[in-house]
Amino acid sequence: MRSVRVESETPGDAVRVVGVLGGEPLESVSVTSGALAALGFDGEPNKTQLVATSDGPVLLVGLGEEIDRDGLGLAAGAAGRAIPASKTAATSLHQIDVDGALEAVVVGFLSGAYRYDAYRSSDGPDLGDLVLLGHVDAGATTGPRLVAEAVGRARDWVNRPPVDKSPDV
Numbered sequence: 001m002r003s004v005r006v007e008s009e010t011p012g013d014a015v016r017v018v019g020v021l022g023g024e025p026l027e028s029v030s031v032t033s034g035a036l037a038a039l040g041f042d043g044e045p046n047k048t049q050l051v052a053t054s055d056g057p058v059l060l061v062g063l064g065e066e067i068d069r070d071g072l073g074l075a076a077g078a079a080g081r082a083i084p085a086s087k088t089a090a091t092s093l094h095q096i097d098v099d100g101a102l103e104a105v106v107v108g109f110l111s112g113a114y115r116y117d118a119y120r121s122s123d124g125p126d127l128g129d130l131v132l133l134g135h136v137d138a139g140a141t142t143g144p145r146l147v148a149e150a151v152g153r154a155r156d157w158v159n160r161p162p163v164d165k166s167p168d169v
Contacts (some may be wrong), residue, residue, distance in 0.1 A: 105132075
């Protein structure tokens with residue numbers, strides 16, 4: 001499971017996650033709307049587009065025309081699936097003016113990044129972190145992170161083959 005931390009600036013190796021609401025990015029990115037249209041990205045809910053910018057890689061995630069808590073969580077989940085496991089993701093989506101935005105972003109992103117890897121032959125790369133940009137109260141990410149861990153554990157149990165679920169005799 002990825003860890004969650006808070007920083008004031010995007011780490012140098014991170015993929016920045018930027019929401020696109022109503023066809024316009026919520027943060028300044030060096031990609032024009034025309035370039036996005038040429039790529040076929042219009043900010044449709046839960047659609048993602050990875051673009052290279054002069055500031056590093058940016059993952060644009062569609063939020064649609066209006067956003068609510070559920071839509072924000074789904075969009076964060078789409079971002080979690082789109083970013084390679086070894087890359088750190090940095091976002092300010094949790095600052096969108098929606099009740100429960102922080103929980104929706106953390107739980108959505110971590111749930112989207114879930115992978116069942118109990119039977120992988122190698123451990124794979126180290127997981128990158130989820131970095132929340134800006135001010136977040138100390139300890140505010142603990143609850144959402146625990147929810148995401150519990151959901152991941154339940155998904156592990158569901159994905160485990162029946163032969164491995166029987167009790168020891």
